[in-house]
Amino acid sequence: MAKELHVVMLPWSAFGHMMPFFQLSIALAKFGVRVSFVTTPRNVERLPKVPSSLASLIALIGLPLPHLQNGDLPRGAEASTDVPFHKIPQLKMAYDLLQDPFQKFVAHQSPDWIIIDFMSHWAIDIAQELQIPVMYFSAFSAATTSFVGPPEYLTGEARMKVRPSMESLMSPPPWVNFPSSVAKKKHEAFQMFKFFFGSNGTPFSDVERLARVMKNSRAIALRTCCEFEGPYLDLLQQLHGKPVIPTGFLPPDMHERTQLNDQPWKDTFKWLDDQKPRSVVFIGFGSECKLSKEQIHEIAHGLELSDLPFIWALREPEWAKDETEFLPPGFAARTRGKGIVTLGWAPQLEILSHESIGGSLFHAGWGSMIEILGFGHSLALLPMIADQGLNARLLVEKGLAVEIERAEDGSFSRDGIAKALKIAMVLEEGEPLRVRAKQAAPIFRDMKLQHEHYIGQLVQFLKSRQTK
Known part of the structure; x- marks a missing residue:
């Protein structure tokens, strides 16, 4: 034996x-x-x-x-x-x-x-x-x-x-x-x-x-x-x-999904159920990327400018004293009904697999890329640390993603966020990207x-x- x-x-x-x-x-x-x-x-x-x-x-x-x-x-x-x-x-x-x-x-x-x-x-x-x-x-x-x-x-x-x-x-x-x-x-x-x-x-x-x-x-x-x-x-x-x-x-494995019994997440998924198929963008930067106040606010303003429905899994920043500092003043009121910001842990697999999700704005981390492309979602990339920039170039090279424009010092603007999101999600020039993302999914799954x-x-x- x-x-x-x-x-x-x-x-x-x-x-x-x-x-x-x-x-x-x-x-x-x-x-x-x-x-x-x-x-x-x-x-x-x-x-x-x-x-x-x-x-x-x-x-x-x-x-x-x-x-x-x-x-x-x-x-x-x-x-x-x-x-x-x-x-x-x-x-x-x-x-x-x-x-x-x-x-x-x-x-x-x-x-x-x-x-x-x-x-x-x-x-x-x-x-x-x-x-x-x-x-x-x-x-x-x-x-x-x-x-x-x-x-x-x-x-x-x-x-x-x-x-x-x-x-x-x-x-x-x-x-x-x-x-x-x-x-x-x-x-x-x-x-x-x-x-x-x-x-x-x-x-x-x-x-x-x-x-x-x-x-x-x-x-x-x-x-x-x-x-x-x-x-x-x-x-x-x-x-x-x-x-x-x-x-x-x-x-x-998809059978490893979490059972979501708490009311806030039930409400979130009810909201997702009410959205059109492949219309919502998911935003998530994981646990390792520690975004600054300026970065979070520019992303928020970019989401507003894109006019896309969104769900944003936001890690509570260490620099914020309370929830009022996380996001730009008035952001929650202006986007009510249009999008949802969740703080802390989020059931990412369950969100990504929902039929209303069509794309993702994320850091181009390799593990997240595998999960997201497994569902054929279009990708808007904002790499932050380590290997993420190299992953972003690879995905753009393959025609699977659009990368947010940045200045030489790495800074980005709300206009760049909105532009990339619209290309990835709705504009005609992004259609080849969306097609290729769907074609790639079977390999991952x-x-x-x-x-x-x-x-x-x-x-x-x-x-x-x-x-x-």
């Missing part, structure tokens, strides 16, 4: 990373793979519930986040969403201190594989010491991973030849051997050059971590599929000279392709290289 395959997952403590790792864990467990998902206790509490049918195969392991000697993290902060941007280095330092408890856990478990994130460079030493193969699972698109480049171009003299300046990030790198518009804009290039290639406040920069993880992994897995990013996946295979394995998009084919291939790869 074949030995049960056991995989340990180690994501970075950000929900944009933990959720893809969690979804991959679910997908592997459906193939009978035993998974130990390692994070911290509070993050375990905030993850979705493991389906009861898979509970015997998935263990959520909460290793206590070590305290920093300077006590420089807010109490209870265990994920990037819990801390302001300038405190992320402290979170990284605390995360790095998980090395010892993780080593003890892995030594006791003796798994067949360790699947890690780019931040977990120290897991390489543990794996090598215990002779356990490592796979790097990228939560990013193949286009983004290609843009970043192979390990030899990420550090040292080679990096300085191809990435000597911020400006060098504003065009596709020389190793992209086909037409591509995936590159950074000026304000994004500044951020990437400073915080990815530069110091991140810890002994190891982000780019040094990534280079070490990619170089020492047996294989690289990515949350994408050949039908959507074929050329970029082929390029990654050439660049890295090791197996590059698409996992599929890991789309959420084809569970046989996304689960049986891609996860099946991944499981076969993992089994073929079992070392014990």
